[in-house]
Amino acid sequence: MSDQVVEADIVIIGSGAGGGEAAKLLSKHFNVVIVEEGPHRTSNDFKMKESIAYPELYQDSGARLTVDGAIKILQGKSVGGSTTVNWTSSFRTPQETLLHWNKEFGIHTLTQDSLLSHFLRIEDEYGITPWDGEPNLNNQLMANGMSKLGIRHGVIPRNVKGCLNLGYCGMGCPTNAKQSTLINAIPRALENGAKLFSQFRVERLIWKNDKIVEAIAYSVTPTGKIEENKKTLTLKAQHFLLCGGGINTPILLMKSDLPDPYFNIGNRTFLHPVTVSLALFNQKVEAYQGAPQSVYSDQFLWPEDDSLGFKIEAPPIHPALTSSLINQHGSEASEMMKRFSHSQGMIALGRDGFHEQAPGGKIVMTSNGRFGLDYPWNDYLTNGYKKALLTMASIQFEAGARSVYPLHRFARSFERLGEVKSFLDSCSVDRYDLQIVSAHVMGGAAMGSDEKNSVVDNDGRFHHMSNLFIFDGSLFPTSLGVNPTESILSFSSLLTHKLIERIK
Ligand SMILES: Cc1cc2nc3c(=O)[nH]c(=O)nc-3n(C[C@H](O)[C@H](O)[C@H](O)COP(=O)(O)OP(=O)(O)OC[C@H]3O[C@@H](n4cnc5c(N)ncnc54)[C@H](O)[C@@H]3O)c2cc1C
Ligand code: SF4
Known part of the structure; x- marks a missing residue:
């Protein structure tokens, strides 16, 4: 042409x-x-296959970041x-x-x-x-923990016709069900x-x-x-x-x-910034299979106090995306990936833009002449995400998790909820430390x-x-x-x- x-x-x-x-x-x-x-x-x-999907189906081949590199x-x-x-x-x-x-x-x-x-x-x-199939084990374990703790949760409606429950929606649906x-x-x-x-x-x-x-x-x-x-x-x-x-x-x-x-x-670009909690179970969870998200909780979405509201879901866990988030190296990373099929994942999506301390980000021109998103971070956001990580860990332990790894640069796998709490109480508040990710870009x-x-x-x-x-x-x-x-x-x-x- x-x-x-x-x-x-x-x-x-x-x-x-x-x-x-x-x-x-x-x-x-x-x-x-x-x-x-x-x-x-x-x-x-x-x-x-992630290696085929990300380069062609995602902005910046799946490597888009905020201008400071802190948020994926x-x-x-x-x-x-x-x-x-x-x-x-x-x-x-x-x-x-x-x-x-x-x-x-x-x-x-x-x-x-x-x-x-x-x-x-x-x-x-x-x-x-609303999804009328069985939830996959990733979602079922989250629902079990929520039920035990009395946390309200519901079934997620999905836009599918004749879904074969494969779990690979993020790489393009191979059956045209989505x-x-x-x-x-x-x-x-x-x-x-x-x-x-x-x-x-x-x-x-x-x-x-x-x-x-x-x-x-x-x-x-x-x-x-x-x-x-x-x-x-x-x-x-x-x-x-x-x-x-x-x-x-x-x-x-x-x-x-x-x-x-x-x-x-x-101005006012929003991300529903997401924090992730990974848990290890004795049984295989295989969180990469089955309808990716079928259970949610809005119990913490509209809190009565002034804190950041968040929605909880259980996302699909695929190896390349997960390894890019866990930020571990060498033997620790390799151990984590070996136990990959036993991992259960939960995410908390922050409701940004409603509070003056959660003003979102703005598009700026960087020194190399390219435009990108600057998304400033502050203590209000950090405290909201610490609360979300502790909530998710408590759900995962209640569901029978052997250990929980809250995604934070200096975290490790903890075997008790008290250890997660002590870590979160004392850990740093730098925006690079919390491994924040977003799949919902809004505003601007x-x-x-x-x-x-x-x-x-x-x-x-x-x-x-x-x-x-x-x-x-x-x-x-x-x-x-x-x-x-x-x-x-x-x-x-x-x-x-x-x-x-x-x-x-
Ligand atoms: C991995 C992932 C999982 C998600 N899961 C969910 C979910 O479960 N439920 C949900 O509700 N939402 C989900 N979302 C978010 C949701 O899909 C998006 O919020 C929504 O599709 C955004 O719609 P849009 O029309 O704003 O932009 P998009 O759907 O992103 O479409 C914009 C299009 O414009 C094209 N474009 C941009 N600039 C130009 C240009 N200059 N010239 C030509 N073309 C251009 C882009 O290539 C793109 O194809 C997910 C997103 C991702 C990435
Ligand atoms: S890729 Fe997603 S929508 Fe398509 S069949 Fe699998 S689970 Fe269903």
Whole structure:
């Protein structure tokens, strides 16, 4: 293919949760072009191998970090975006979150009432129902410990149809059971006549007065490098939808020098930062098999005191990802990996963005001229995560764990809860010490009614352009407190219907 100029009614940048769903709906009425920087991979390419999946299906080949290197960030990059690799946990947006957004940011379009029909349609089309199979042992052990301690927990709804319970959702579902936008929304959009350009990254939006006039994209390799003999795609349209996901969407706005009189672009980027507790059991747990997350607890999500709220889940544990997190070396690391199939894992996801001491991060330009996420850390966050680690250890011991290893640079495997507590009481608070990871990047182009503290208005329209809309997870003004995909699909559905009314 040589350089090309493509014209459409609407150009959609990014094919993940927000972009995919918008493409499906808009393509019924308009001439739509979707441009996606990642490759178009399908179930035939998904081999249940981390070494194959991470380089092509993840941003920065799975090695994305905050600018200080302290937090590991997992984010998708292929057709279907992060939905191609996510773990299928599906929740509606909590009422507490929507009320907070209304009160603090004047958001009146996204309410429980206005969203209801969209949640219902999305749940129907994406097969979202509480998981009715047996939980895998990883989740069952967590549920056992919670039951013994009287901790409320429930079954996670999943977006699957005919799931074979393999447990490799994070490497792309090889059976097409997972209802990602890759297999649900994008094929519908293509049937409706939409055109998809994969392996093209939009590098700049060109604007004049209050309008985007074109988007310039360059061809990239499957792992995301601009090709040596790059091809240029010039995309012209009446309207542009930016759905690149958190971090990527604000970076494109910044690279395009879009007006930002109040310096809001890239601010308020949230991660649901995750801390991990690994436990060793006598029996084999094989936490890499079976539906990855099927049990959760929200008992600690909305605490009555001022502390950080967190949600608890039991993630899939695969060797490459785990070894990159445990931060052990030599014989200790090798011992841990030998006992890998006996390991049980729990995660606590912090609800950032609701408290002044949990303000999230911001996109900055680093000294090498690249943009990245700066996510400052403080004692409030550390104390929240210490509490989460102790809570998870108590659940794991109650479930019969032989030892528990809270992920912290100086931790070891502890055989008693008291030892975990003593360690956490005395351990350092440096942000590099807690091995924090995130798979939920949100915010950076916050919605709000006041342009002084937001980037898009109640319709998802960029405040300073009449034809630029943002319908992805970057429009959240805080994190959610639940896994974000169902919210992004539903917000995109609601905002797309409003857009259709506006321009039809
Ligand atoms: C390993 C993992 C597990 C997860 N598990 C869950 C879960 O169980 N439940 C849940 O609810 N959520 C989960 N998530 C998170 C969830 O998938 C994301 O929050 C959601 O998909 C984000 O939707 P989005 O539309 O904002 O962005 P994405 O779905 O990430 O899509 C953005 C797309 O835009 C493309 N793009 C970006 N910039 C450009 C550009 N300049 N030009 C062209 N294309 C561009 C990207 O390559 C990407 O494909 C998980 C995520 C990961 C990585
Ligand atoms: S657990 Fe289900 S959805 Fe996940 S990879 Fe296996 S078959 Fe696909």
